[in-house]
Amino acid sequence: MPETSRDLQLTADGELRHFLAIEGLDQALLTRILDTADSFIEVGERTIKKVPLLRGRTVVNLFFEPSTRTRSTFELAAKRLSADVLNLDIGTSATSKGESLSDTLLNLRAMASDMFVMRHSQSGAPHFVAQSVTPDVAIINAGDGRHEHPTQAMLDMLTIRQHMKTFRGLRVAIVGDVQHSRVARSQIRALNTLGVDEVRLIAPDTLLPHEPEALGARVFHRMEEGLRNVDVIIMLRLQHERMEGALLPSESEFYRMYGLTREKLAYANPGALVMHPGPINRGVEIESAVADGPQSVILGQVTNGIAVRMAVMSMSMGGQLNERQSATGEGVAST
Amino acid sequence: MKWRVDNVHPVIDGEPAAEATSALVVDGRIAALGAGLSGERVEREVDGAGQWLLPGLIDLNCHLPEPGSDRGGSIESETRAAARGGFTTVCTTPDTSPVNDSSAVTHLIRDVAERNGHTRVLPVGALTRGLEGERLSDMAGLTRAGCVALGNGGHATASSRVLRRCMAYAHTFDIRLFLQPENASLASDGCAHDGLVAARMGLPGIPEVAETTAVNELLMLAEETGANLHIGPLSCARSVTLVRAAKEAGHSVTAEVGIAHLVATEAAIEGYNGTFHSRPPLRTEADRRALLEGVESGVIDAIVSQHRPSDKAAKLAPFPETQPGLSTVESTLSLGLERVAAGELSRGALLRALTSGPARVLGLDAPTIAEDSVADLTLVAPEQHWMPAVGSLYSAGPHLPVMERELPGVVMLTAVDGRIRHEHEGDGS
Numbered sequence: 001m002p003e004t005s006r007d008l009q010l011t012a013d014g015e016l017r018h019f020l021a022i023e024g025l026d027q028a029l030l031t032r033i034l035d036t037a038d039s040f041i042e043v044g045e046r047t048i049k050k051v052p053l054l055r056g057r058t059v060v061n062l063f064f065e066p067s068t069r070t071r072s073t074f075e076l077a078a079k080r081l082s083a084d085v086l087n088l089d090i091g092t093s094a095t096s097k098g099e100s101l102s103d104t105l106l107n108l109r110a111m112a113s114d115m116f117v118m119r120h121s122q123s124g125a126p127h128f129v130a131q132s133v134t135p136d137v138a139i140i141n142a143g144d145g146r147h148e149h150p151t152q153a154m155l156d157m158l159t160i161r162q163h164m165k166t167f168r169g170l171r172v173a174i175v176g177d178v179q180h181s182r183v184a185r186s187q188i189r190a191l192n193t194l195g196v197d198e199v200r201l202i203a204p205d206t207l208l209p210h211e212p213e214a215l216g217a218r219v220f221h222r223m224e225e226g227l228r229n230v231d232v233i234i235m236l237r238l239q240h241e242r243m244e245g246a247l248l249p250s251e252s253e254f255y256r257m258y259g260l261t262r263e264k265l266a267y268a269n270p271g272a273l274v275m276h277p278g279p280i281n282r283g284v285e286i287e288s289a290v291a292d293g294p295q296s297v298i299l300g301q302v303t304n305g306i307a308v309r310m311a312v313m314s315m316s317m318g319g320q321l322n323e324r325q326s327a328t329g330e331g332v333a334s335t
Numbered sequence: 336m337k338w339r340v341d342n343v344h345p346v347i348d349g350e351p352a353a354e355a356t357s358a359l360v361v362d363g364r365i366a367a368l369g370a371g372l373s374g375e376r377v378e379r380e381v382d383g384a385g386q387w388l389l390p391g392l393i394d395l396n397c398h399l400p401e402p403g404s405d406r407g408g409s410i411e412s413e414t415r416a417a418a419r420g421g422f423t424t425v426c427t428t429p430d431t432s433p434v435n436d437s438s439a440v441t442h443l444i445r446d447v448a449e450r451n452g453h454t455r456v457l458p459v460g461a462l463t464r465g466l467e468g469e470r471l472s473d474m475a476g477l478t479r480a481g482c483v484a485l486g487n488g489g490h491a492t493a494s495s496r497v498l499r500r501c502m503a504y505a506h507t508f509d510i511r512l513f514l515q516p517e518n519a520s521l522a523s524d525g526c527a528h529d530g531l532v533a534a535r536m537g538l539p540g541i542p543e544v545a546e547t548t549a550v551n552e553l554l555m556l557a558e559e560t561g562a563n564l565h566i567g568p569l570s571c572a573r574s575v576t577l578v579r580a581a582k583e584a585g586h587s588v589t590a591e592v593g594i595a596h597l598v599a600t601e602a603a604i605e606g607y608n609g610t611f612h613s614r615p616p617l618r619t620e621a622d623r624r625a626l627l628e629g630v631e632s633g634v635i636d637a638i639v640s641q642h643r644p645s646d647k648a649a650k651l652a653p654f655p656e657t658q659p660g661l662s663t664v665e666s667t668l669s670l671g672l673e674r675v676a677a678g679e680l681s682r683g684a685l686l687r688a689l690t691s692g693p694a695r696v697l698g699l700d701a702p703t704i705a706e707d708s709v710a711d712l713t714l715v716a717p718e719q720h721w722m723p724a725v726g727s728l729y730s731a732g733p734h735l736p737v738m739e740r741e742l743p744g745v746v747m748l749t750a751v752d753g754r755i756r757h758e759h760e761g762d763g764s
Contacts, residue, residue: 004606023535102651122653123537124607131606132651145655147537185537209534210542 008130015319018130018139019312021148022189030157030193036311037158037304043080044306053314054083057114061087062105063142064120069278069302070142070152074117077309083115101125102133109134115317116140123147123182138320140312143182152277153186155308157194159301160232163273167194173226173268174217175202175258176236176285179209183277184236192216202226202258206247223258227267235260235276235285251284261287265295273297336378336753337361340714343383345704348691349683351387358388360710363753368706379755383714386747389686390702391423391711393693395513395591396568396639397664399425399456400731401447402440403432406646408731410444411451413644413664416730418453418757420640420665421689421746423711425454426513426697429461430488436461436472438480445481453756454749455711457483457697459513462501468492471501475508483697484565486513489614493519495552502562511563511698516549516574517541517615526655528570528616532601538654541616547573554581557588565696567591568641570615572625579634589696590634592626593641594667595736597674599623603736609650609657610734613641627674631684637693638671638685640664644732662732666723668715669742676743710753719745 005024011017016029043049059078063071071087078085090104105116115138118126123145130139143149157167164170172191178184178201191199199217201208212219220226227233242248260274274286274296282288291298339359344351345368359367359375367375397417400407408416410427417425427444429435435444441458448456460482464470467490474485485505492498492514505512522545527533529540550566554577557564567590569575578590595613600620603611611617629635643660650657663670671685691701702711720741725733749757 008606100648100651101653120653122655124655125653127607128609128651128653144653145537146539182537185535210529210540211531211534214531214534 005127008127011319011323013322015322016312016315017319017323019150019316020126020130020139020141022150022153022186022193023148025193027193027195030154030190033154033308033311033315034158034161036315037154037307040307040310041304043310044303049080050082051080052082054078054081054317057083057317058112059083059085059115059117059313060108060113061085062090062108062116062118063088064090064118065143067119067142070119073305074142074309077306077313080306081310081314101129105129105133109137113137114320115313117142119143121145136320136324138316140316145182146180146185147182148186149182150186151305151309151312152183153190154312155301155304156187156234156275156277157190158304158308159275159297160273162300163297164231167191167196170196170232171198171200171230172196172232172234173200173202173230174234174236175223175226175260177207177238177242178203178212178236179207180239181236185215187234188215188217200226200230204248204257207242223264224267227264230268230272232273232275233260233265233268235274237277237279238281238284255284259283259285259287260290262289265290271295275301278302338379338381338755339372339375339377340381340383340388341373343386343388343714346387346389346686347703349686355384358704360712360750360753363710365704365706365708365710368704381714381748383747385716385718387715387717388704389421389713389715390690390704390708391713391749391751392421392668392689393697393702394422394425394640394642394664394667395565395637395693395696396593397425397427397642398430398644398660399427399444400644401431402443407649408644409451410447410456411453412729412731413642414448414453414456415757416728417642417664418749418751419729419746421668421713421715421749422664423454423713423749423751424457425664426457426459426483428488429459429486430466430490434461434466434488435459435482436464436466436477438473438476441477441480441482454751459483460485462487462512463492463497466490468494468497471504474505474510478508478510484511484513487515489515491515491517491519491522491549495556498552499556499560502556502560506560506562509563511565513565514553515568515615516546516553516566518545518549521545521548526612526616527604528601528618530601530619532604536604536607543571543573543618546571546615547577550574550577554586554588558586563587565589565591568593568596568615568639569626569629569635570596571618571622575625575629575634579629582634589636590629591637591639592630592635593639594663594670595641595661596626597623597630597638597680598670599736604654607654609652609654610661611736612650612654612657612659613661614659627679630688631680633684636688636696638667638688640667642730644730645734646731647733650734661736662728662730662734663736665728665730666735666737666742668746669721669744670736672717672744673742710750712748712750713746714748716745716747717743721745
């Protein structure tokens with residue numbers, strides 16, 4: 001029977017061995033990820049930006065969906081941990097020749113891979129791989145369908161913690177296309193687990209799940225009400241396809257109702273943080289003056305991305321190696 | 336062959352008789368019933384102490400993967416599983432490969448079933464060519480070749496206009512229609528009930544209205560054209576309400592539900608468990624309860640296995656890419672008896688929904704245990720238990736709703752036309 005998200009991600013000792021989803025991880029573990037990431041920020045400021053934690057280990061970037069930014073930050077993170085990195089653009093190779101996902105991964109495992117960083121268009125794909133295909137390779141979810149994008153959520157959490165110091169008492173609003181957003185699902189879980197006061201979703205019904213309360217958030221339809229008294233505003237990226245799917249009339253109407261302008265920002269608490277997972281559609285989700293304004297922390301989010309990915313990669317590798325060691329007696333790598 | 340079973344409780348209209356009796360089977364019929372048959376010389380004597388003697392169970396919705404690839408079993412393997420499950424008759428769905436849309440395919444299925452089958456096999460033909468929902472199949476030819484009904488095989492007919500013409504044409508020749516209700520544009524790329532679990536797991540949902548609007552459409556088109564409509568499998572409470580209203584208004588519609596929908600809900604897909612990827616999707620607990628109530632009240636005429644064997648690889652993929660369907664034909668009766676034991680369904684309603692209910696849908700006489708009735712018989716030990724486990728199943732599909740759990744009700748013997756096609760081996764534990 002499939003294991004729970006918690007069982008699948010953690011070793012018997014409660015260490016991370018795969019990083020698939022925020023769901024199933026507790027506050028202590030999320031805090032440890034943030035603390036570890038904090039310590040790696042310093043590495044990025046050195047002249048030689050490397051630590052030997054993954055030396056001799058092979059990390060394979062498996063992107064079944066195109067991505068530039070996420071993949072680059074994962075690659076940089078792996079290299080800063082001294083791993084050997086293999087980038088595979090799967091979209092154009094194996095699976096298009098009819099090879100099944102399982103067969104592709106089993107082949108890669110046979111090349112002595114230690115970690116798969118995986119992005120896939122189907123929800124649950126990394127979960128499936130960790131459970132049924134290669135449980136002994138650490139799987140890092142770099143985004144699966146509409147399910148989760150946990151490293152993105154953790155870097156957002158790191159950014160919030162840097163600015164707000166604590167999660168307690170915060171009200172956070174997530175605005176836009178929640179229904180199709182893996183980022184939002186991870187963020188809502190992380191925020192609730194880390195103990196914020198309230199998570200709000202602001203969107204029209206077409207961009208919300210059928211039963212949005214299932215996600216653990218309060219739903220608003222209007223910015224004026226939803227932004228009142230919030231401390232953090234997270235704007236989600238709006239895909240152009242949403243217009244074709246008859247979910248929205250037009251980008252300009254979306255901007256009028258849900259775009260974050262200086263005027264709407266004024267409903268939030270003074271000094272509220274403005275965040276966006278990027279890439280930004282200026283004039284669709286957000287006004288340029290707000291994106292580049294004093295309350296925006298959007299660029300800081302990108303820097304934190306490398307540190308957070310280093311943290312989950314090193315922690316998962318550690319858990320995975322300890323497990324392998326107890327199973328086969330293989331020694332733990334350097335340091 | 337001449338054989339006899341003693342000390343059994345015949346089940347008539349879903350109720351086991353209090354008195355035990357004997358039944359003598361000669362040349363495919365029950366030749367005599369009652370005490371004092373022990374003097375007859377027979378080839379076999381079966382002790383049925385503590386067991387029920389049921390008219391053979393009938394499954395209206397069972398996928399037999401032949402013709403097709405050999406990866407998900409054969410008519411031989413799956414009817415053997417059906418006989419083990421107590422079924423003496425299975426209706427096989429039209430979505431074979433190639434699709435059963437021509438009399439040649441129908442004849443092929445009947446020939447193979449005649450040669451290798453362990454139960455009666457009644458083919459259901461395709462309503463449209465290739466099940467593509469565009470052109471009518473040779474409906475009259477298919478029924479002449481032996482199809483007992485025509486259906487959409489789970490492929491929604493997108494065009495209401497085509498559907499209306501199918502119904503009108505079918506009515507002309509008095510052809511029965513087995514239609515699974517689904518509005519294709521509302522179901523879209525969904526793979527799970529559009530509810531709490533899908534929202535959390537980020538799975539594209541199939542909303543309830545994808546079924547209810549289709550149920551409404553089918554009911555209205557059948558009313559207008561006079562078509563003989565059998566609808567299902569149903570998955571949600573509102574569909575039961577719609578069918579009930581149609582029946583109360585005097586329409587002759589009948590309905591079915593799959594056993595999986597009576598035992599499981601959307602919670603079963605937690606952890607991306609592809610085994611429970613079903614079409615229609617498993618929905619909420621309230622829906623499950625309403626479906627059980629529909630069986631209890633008779634609004635739903637038949638419980639079907641909706642058996643869909645698939646090989647192991649078919650479920651080894653990310654959830655949305657797994658093949659929908661479960662291997663249920665071996666365990667349908669036991670899963671139903673488990674619901675009876677849980678107090679969720681009466682024994683009579685369960686047994687009727689597996690015998691007289693589906694017989695009525697097919698326009699057959701009510702199956703019974705009586706002298707001179709056809710000896711399609713199922714002998715069940717209701718107090719005994721068995722445990723489905725990988726490796727001990729007859730079906731080629733290893734995806735059962737329940738594994739490694741004791742289930743009540745062991746089918747001790749299944750006879751088709753008087754011939755014993757399955758006998759339980761071992762001590763029943």
